[in-house]
Amino acid sequence: MSEEAPRPAPARHRILVVDDERQTVSAVKHLLRRKYKVLGATRAQEALELLDQEPVSVVLCDQRMPEMTGDAFFAEARRRHPNTIRILITAYADIQALVRSINNGHIFGYVAKPWSPEELEHMVARAIEHWDVSELNRRMTRELADANQLLQKANDELKAFTHVVAHDLKEPLRTIAAYTQFMRGDLDPPLQPEGLHYLDGIQRCAEHLFRLIDDLMRFTEIDHIERALEPTELRYVVGKALEMLEGAVRDRGAEVQVADDLPVVQGDAGRLVLLFQNLISNGLKFNQSDPPRVEVGVVPGEGDTVEVFVRDNGIGIHHDYQQQIFEIFERLHARTEYPGTGAGLAIVRRIVELHGGAVVVESAPGNGSTFRLTLRRADAPR
Numbered sequence: 001m002s003e004e005a006p007r008p009a010p011a012r013h014r015i016l017v018v019d020d021e022r023q024t025v026s027a028v029k030h031l032l033r034r035k036y037k038v039l040g041a042t043r044a045q046e047a048l049e050l051l052d053q054e055p056v057s058v059v060l061c062d063q064r065m066p067e068m069t070g071d072a073f074f075a076e077a078r079r080r081h082p083n084t085i086r087i088l089i090t091a092y093a094d095i096q097a098l099v100r101s102i103n104n105g106h107i108f109g110y111v112a113k114p115w116s117p118e119e120l121e122h123m124v125a126r127a128i129e130h131w132d133v134s135e136l137n138r139r140m141t142r143e144l145a146d147a148n149q150l151l152q153k154a155n156d157e158l159k160a161f162t163h164v165v166a167h168d169l170k171e172p173l174r175t176i177a178a179y180t181q182f183m184r185g186d187l188d189p190p191l192q193p194e195g196l197h198y199l200d201g202i203q204r205c206a207e208h209l210f211r212l213i214d215d216l217m218r219f220t221e222i223d224h225i226e227r228a229l230e231p232t233e234l235r236y237v238v239g240k241a242l243e244m245l246e247g248a249v250r251d252r253g254a255e256v257q258v259a260d261d262l263p264v265v266q267g268d269a270g271r272l273v274l275l276f277q278n279l280i281s282n283g284l285k286f287n288q289s290d291p292p293r294v295e296v297g298v299v300p301g302e303g304d305t306v307e308v309f310v311r312d313n314g315i316g317i318h319h320d321y322q323q324q325i326f327e328i329f330e331r332l333h334a335r336t337e338y339p340g341t342g343a344g345l346a347i348v349r350r351i352v353e354l355h356g357g358a359v360v361v362e363s364a365p366g367n368g369s370t371f372r373l374t375l376r377r378a379d380a381p382r
């Protein structure tokens with residue numbers, strides 16, 4: 001059934017009564033007119049035209065009508081205006097008509113003939129309540145969809161803006177790099193050691209700026225997951241991350257221990273590799289123990305979640321800074337002490353959040369750090 005286009009909510013609920021007997025239409029009108037605006041029709045065709053013209057919250061229809069039966073009318077009314085609530089008025093004996101109305105017309109309820117005024121009023125009141133709740137639901141869904149669309153647009157614009165800025169910033173940086181290169185080789189007389197020292201400084205700054213721009217772009221690009229999340233072996237993911245870090249592990253003489261029972265999670269393998277690469281490389285980098293140790297393990301989480309942790313025996317993080325390190329470009333150390341741009345943990349947090357999870361850190365200075373992330377368990381391996 002297609003979505004009905006939103007129609008302005010009536011000031012008073014409109015009720016439509018359809019019955020080929022004029023007296024019945026009048027009786028129902030009389031009964032309900034104090035609370036609602038009541039419209040009447042004695043032919044199904046006329047009723048359908050009324051429904052097309054005015055927003056009607058509830059329609060009541062008699063089953064036995066000469067041109068079109070009540071259940072056939074409801075099937076058509078539902079096709080045209082699925083949001084209007086439908087109530088059948090029928091004799092007890094018409095059980096087949098009732099079944100058809102339920103199946104094809106998705107009626108809200110029925111009133112058996114001969115109906116009592118209280119019964120009819122009560123049924124209409126319940127239908128109106130139902131309409132109000134459904135309408136609120138529809139409005140909220142629409143508002144959410146609108147807000148999502150705006151957010152998506154803002155995100156796209158931000159991404160486009162970042163690309164332009166990144167491109168424009170890189171251009172002069174390339175020129176600076178080229179000039180420093182010329183100054184190193186082409187000057188006559190050549191630069192003295194002091195000049196070369198300054199040139200090294202300029203070059204280091206330019207390279208750092210390049211890395212910052214690249215990381216900023218990488219960060220803004222992780223704003224959604226392209227494909228649906230699928231069952232992903234974490235052992236495979238962590239293995240891939242370690243392949244990328246092979247050099248760093250070897251250079252630091254580090255020990256990396258990966259649990260055998262890493263689960264299969266709902267995930268995006270590429271993004272998860274990036275996540276573990278960041279966490280494990282931090283565990284190696286911010287570490288002065290000999291040997292540096294990093295452990296990747298798992299503990300059961302609540303419901304269908306698992307908690308995966310990356311633990312190191314590194315320098316640790318003071319409690320006061322344990323939130324801010326997840327912000328982009330936040331660092332606690334000078335670059336001369338530990339290299340980096342400060343984008344890694346912001347990327348980690350964004351990836352976990354795109355997986356519907358969260359990341360926290362437990363740490364104390366000098367006592368190593370444990371990053372804990374929740375992910376959703378999947379049943380079947382990829």
Ligand code: ADP
Pocket residue numbers: 278282283286312314315316317325329330331332333339340341342343344345346369
């Ligand atoms: P980067 O590694 O480029 O500095 P991150 O965003 O990955 O950036 O980390 C932000 C900061 O958090 C780091 O500069 C460091 O001060 C701190 N940090 C991250 N991981 C660890 C860790 N395992 N142990 C100690 N400090 C850490």
